[in-house]
Amino acid sequence: MESVDGKFLLEGASVYFRKGSGSHEVLADIHISISKGEWIGIVGRNGSGKSTLAKVLSGSCPLSAGTIKQGWVNGRRIGMIGQQPDAQIVGETLYEDVCFLMENEAVEPAKMPDKAEQALSRVGLNLPLDHPVGELSGGQKQLLAVAGWLVTDTAVLVFDEATAMLDPASRLNVLHIAQELKRAGTTIIWITQWMEELAWADRVVALDRGKLVFDGTVPSFFYGEDVTAQDRDRSRENHSHADDVTPCQRLGYEQPYAVQVARSLRKRNIRLPSWPVTVEQLGEAVDNYGSTA
Numbered sequence: 001m002e003s004v005d006g007k008f009l010l011e012g013a014s015v016y017f018r019k020g021s022g023s024h025e026v027l028a029d030i031h032i033s034i035s036k037g038e039w040i041g042i043v044g045r046n047g048s049g050k051s052t053l054a055k056v057l058s059g060s061c062p063l064s065a066g067t068i069k070q071g072w073v074n075g076r077r078i079g080m081i082g083q084q085p086d087a088q089i090v091g092e093t094l095y096e097d098v099c100f101l102m103e104n105e106a107v108e109p110a111k112m113p114d115k116a117e118q119a120l121s122r123v124g125l126n127l128p129l130d131h132p133v134g135e136l137s138g139g140q141k142q143l144l145a146v147a148g149w150l151v152t153d154t155a156v157l158v159f160d161e162a163t164a165m166l167d168p169a170s171r172l173n174v175l176h177i178a179q180e181l182k183r184a185g186t187t188i189i190w191i192t193q194w195m196e197e198l199a200w201a202d203r204v205v206a207l208d209r210g211k212l213v214f215d216g217t218v219p220s221f222f223y224g225e226d227v228t229a230q231d232r233d234r235s236r237e238n239h240s241h242a243d244d245v246t247p248c249q250r251l252g253y254e255q256p257y258a259v260q261v262a263r264s265l266r267k268r269n270i271r272l273p274s275w276p277v278t279v280e281q282l283g284e285a286v287d288n289y290g291s292t293a
């Protein structure tokens with residue numbers, strides 16, 4: 001276990017912006033602890049403060065009150081990938097773009113081509129270094145932005161609705177790359193409006209009008225009381241909590257299809273052996289149910 005001092009922590013974090021003669025509270029008294037190598041999914045409706053939280057975590061928005069302790073990040077970088085693929089492009093070619101951060105960090109010029117190639121290959125952009133950035137698709141531009149962070153020692157990558165403008169295949173590709181990075185030890189903060197993307201997270205944090213209204217596991221976000229009830233109710237087979245409103249629904253989001261099906265099955269007392277969020281997970285759960293039933 002990390003010591004408390006070593007934790008990446010937000011404590012009572014608040015951000016106010018000036019509005020007329022008063023102030024507008026965008027983040028209110030947020031407490032979050034982020035573990036090394038964790039994947040945290042952050043959700044909340046438009047204007048709930050997600051981007052502001054992303055900026056606070058990456059150090060680009062100062063707090064009006066409270067504290068941030070970067071603990072185990074320990075001077076390493078916190079990168080951020082935004083929603084607009086074009087907004088984060090800084091070079092004309094892949095090489096120029098991916099070298100931008102290295103130049104800022106005074107990496108030896110002789111080492112740059114190798115580092116650039118390694119970073120591009122890690123994100124699966126296997127194109128010539130002089131390939132024009134203007135010819136990349138939106139999804140490839142997002143991967144290029146990720147590669148830009150990989151040339152330096154990046155401890156945490158914040159994806160702020162980074163897949164919002166992408167087609168389903170590119171979206172999945174960016175998710176896969178983030179998963180690879182997590183396996184290699186990078187901490188992932190994944191902000192999204194797409195509920196199914198939370199399937200990749202270890203934990204969900206939800207914001208509503210600047211307040212933290214949920215911080216828990218993915219199953220408890222989508223299945224609410226059912227999850228805690230499962231243990232409690234093992235001996236009461238006919239009891240079902242499927243009518244309970246889940247944290248996901250309370251936030252005003254539609255539950256993913258797989259969650260709707262699984263909850264509907266639970267109402268009929270068919271309890272799948274896991275808590276599916278994607279259709280693939282639902283298929284696996286049904287398979288496993290079939291083999292144990």
Ligand SMILES: Nc1ncnc2c1ncn2[C@@H]1O[C@H](COP(=O)(O)OP(=O)(O)OP(=O)(O)O)[C@@H](O)[C@H]1O
Binds near residue numbers: 018026
């Ligand atoms: N620099 C700023 N000055 C004043 N108000 C701001 C500033 N930045 C954000 N806000 C306000 O803070 C609130 C939260 O904005 P933020 O972008 O963090 O929310 P969000 O959840 O990311 O929204 P979206 O999903 O629409 O991107 C909004 O009401 C926004 O208008």
